[in-house]
Amino acid sequence: MEGSPHRRWSAVLRALCTFFALAVSSSAQEFLSIDCGADVGRTDGAGIKWLTDDGYVKTGMNVQLRTTEISTLSTARVFTEKRSKHCYVLPVQKNSTYLLRTIQYAGESTSTASIAFPVSFNVTVNNEVWYSFSGQTDRDRDTTFYESVFYSIQKEEVDACFVAGALGTPFVNSIEMRKLNPLSYYEVQRGGVYRFLVFVGRYNTGQPSNSSYIS
Ligand SMILES: *[C@@H]1O[C@H](CO)[C@@H](O)[C@H](O)[C@H]1NC(C)=O
Numbered sequence: 089m090e091g092s093p094h095r096r097w098s099a100v101l102r103a104l105c106t107f108f109a110l111a112v113s114s115s116a117q118e119f120l121s122i123d124c125g126a127d128v129g130r131t132d133g134a135g136i137k138w139l140t141d142d143g144y145v146k147t148g149m150n151v152q153l154r155t156t157e158i159s160t161l162s163t164a165r166v167f168t169e170k171r172s173k174h175c176y177v178l179p180v181q182k183n184s185t186y187l188l189r190t191i192q193y194a195g196e197s198t199s200t201a202s203i204a205f206p207v208s209f210n211v212t213v214n215n216e217v218w219y220s221f222s223g224q225t226d227r228d229r230d231t232t233f234y235e236s237v238f239y240s241i242q243k244e245e246v247d248a249c250f251v252a253g254a255l256g257t258p259f260v261n262s263i264e265m266r267k268l269n270p271l272s273y274y275e276v277q278r279g280g281v282y283r284f285l286v287f288v289g290r291y292n293t294g295q296p297s298n299s300s301y302i303s
Pocket residue numbers: 182183241280
């Protein structure tokens with residue numbers, strides 16, 4: 089539950105994409121990839137099916153960004169409506185461990201709407217603050233990602249909400265959710281209370297450094 093580090097290297101992102109691609113499963117409740125702000129769904133080069141926001145969130149508008157090498161970054165969902173929070177309702181199975189990842193990239197907009205800076209907002213998982221996003225200068229417009237592991241208990245859905253702060257409008261470029269092996273991150277399911285873990289670091293414990301799964 090400590091820290092909210094993020095990385096800004098696309099090499100790291102690529103390695104993570106590979107990792108996510110390996111956790112293959114068929115059900116939407118086990119393997120969900122939302123290309124936030126996209127007008128149409130698509131299947132990427134790794135065979136991952138990216139869905140639009142439709143059915144997962146009711147607020148926000150789609151914004152096109154100047155393309156980068158990773159295509160989920162070419163669109164964002166931007167929450168311009170004056171309301172305190174904007175929630176994605178994600179389907180989960182009960183008593184299951186999930187990995188959740190969001191990516192934010194405030195690139196230059198090619199639509200009429202744009203991502204306003206400075207910006208500050210919180211992202212919550214089931215009403216607990218997962219991370220606080222804050223962007224002050226153009227340097228902060230780079231790619232940022234956050235990961236969390238949570239354990240679903242009684243409900244068959246989890247709310248991931250963008251809570252507007254004092255400045256700007258919340259936004260998000262992608263949301264990915266993967267069901268994990270029940271023995272992974274076992275601590276998260278102890279005690280029968282809702283809890284989640286925040287990504288602090290990932291270490292190479294022996295794989296060759298040229299392995300595509302290690303950043
Ligand atoms: C989830 O775990 C609780 C507590 O252990 C149990 O009572 C419940 O039956 C489980 N639900 C499912 C769907 O496995």
